[in-house]
Amino acid sequence: MKLYWAPQTRALRVLWLLEEIGRPYELHKLDLRAGAHHTPAFHAINPMEKVPALQDGAATVAESGAIFAYLVEKFPDSGLAPPVGDPSRGKFWQWLFFASANIEAAMTEKAAQVKLPETAAGWGSAARVFAVVEEQLAATPYILGETFSAADVMLASNLNYVLKLLKMFETRPAFDAYLERCRTRPAFLRAVARDSHDA
Ligand SMILES: N[C@@H](CCC(=O)N[C@@H](CS)C(=O)NCC(=O)O)C(=O)O
Secondary structure (H helix, E strand, O other), rough: OOOEEOOOHHHHHHHHHHHHOOOEEEEEEEOOOOOOOHHHHHHOOOOOOOOOEEOEEEEEEEEEHHHHHHHHHHHHHHHHOOOOOOOOOOHHHHHHHHHHHHHHHHHHHHHOOOOOOOOOOOOOOOHHHHHHHHHHHHOOOEEEEEOOOHHHHHHHHHHHHHHHHOOOOOOOHHHHHHHHHOOOOOHHHHHHHHHHHOO
């Protein structure tokens, strides 16, 4: 597997997931400042010309959420998603999509100072998005309950980005405790080390 990646970008979440899975992969660095992602070859892999994107033999997949879905399906033994047929698999997809769709939208709302009626905005409002995540994380150590999953890789990556790196929103005790649990995982630490080492 080859991950099209650039340091300090959304590609880190896939790098973290690949470290959790523990199967061989290589990084293909795209120098975004030099425009290395604006080539016909990369356009064919991701027409958005953004990282991350994954190549796996003849298969290519872009969009972080889709790459997560591809990887948990390919490696069911990784234990990073409830098995097919398990009742909690629905909640797994719900939180994976929630994190990709609603936290990104909350960021945009804040950065662009957009104000839409809550009923019209698909994410409701940034306040509602963070309240919903807080409600769950105050009750259980991980987003699905007692067990860490790929949905936590996505959610913790997003929370880490908006709360700790960009400091766009006030953090909360439940988020800090959750991020502490997630960011001390050996796979996260390896991913961060690789993200800066290979930069
Ligand atoms: N929706 C995409 C977003 C990817 C994205 O925004 N990538 C940024 C880096 S964080 C990028 O490649 N920017 C380069 C550009 O647009 O020129 C995903 O979640 O994978």
